[in-house]
Amino acid sequence: MRTQRQVVDYSLQKRAVLRDVHNGRVGTLEVCDASPYLKNAARFHGEPTDERCPVCRRDNLTLVHYIYGDELKQSAGQARKLAELPVLAMTLSEFQVFVVEVCRSCAWNHLTEQYLLGRDALTVDELDRGEALASSAAGRHRETGPSSQRREGRG
Numbered sequence: 458m459r460t461q462r463q464v465v466d467y468s469l470q471k472r473a474v475l476r477d478v479h480n481g482r483v484g485t486l487e488v489c490d491a492s493p494y495l496k497n498a499a500r501f502h503g504e505p506t507d508e509r510c511p512v513c514r515r516d517n518l519t520l521v522h523y524i525y526g527d528e529l530k531q532s533a534g535q536a537r538k539l540a541e542l543p544v545l546a547m548t549l550s551e552f553q554v555f556v557v558e559v560c561r562s563c564a565w566n567h568l569t570e571q572y573l574l575g576r577d578a579l580t581v582d583e584l585d586r587g588e589a590l591a592s593s594a595a596g597r598h599r600e601t602g603p604s605s606q607r608r609e610g611r612g
């Protein structure tokens with residue numbers, strides 16, 4: 458996504474953990490501790506990858522995207538499908554995304570990266586296109602049946 462900013466990459470930390478696991482300094486139980494919530498999030502909202510689990514090599518990794526930010530209100534901290542993020546990025550000015558990789562086989566999990574998304578990062582052109590997309594989705598293309606009406610604040 459072009460609007461990603463303040464990207465923090467955790468691959469170095471991940472490599473360090475995996476090195477310790479492969480050296481036997483850290484037990485697999487300590488790192489393969491995905492909670493039931495995280496496993497559920499992987500199953501229902503996860504993004505499949507072609508990357509093998511670095512610990513058990515039995516299954517491919519699944520990426521789970523967690524979103525945080527004041528504007529999300531009760532949705533903060535929820536896992537979202539990757540495809541939902543650009544839509545949120547059009548409607549919210551800023552929110553934080555945490556990407557966690559999970560193995561659904563052995564429960565290995567690690568934060569891989571975090572970044573900010575939102576309208577604040579969009580150029581005027583992108584905003585115009587976003588508005589155009591949004592209004593055509595709400596108007597002429599009725600057959601697609603947009604489920605979410607735009608809710609304006611009372612103020």
Ligand SMILES: [Zn+2]
Nearest residue numbers: 510513560563
């Ligand atoms: Zn695994």
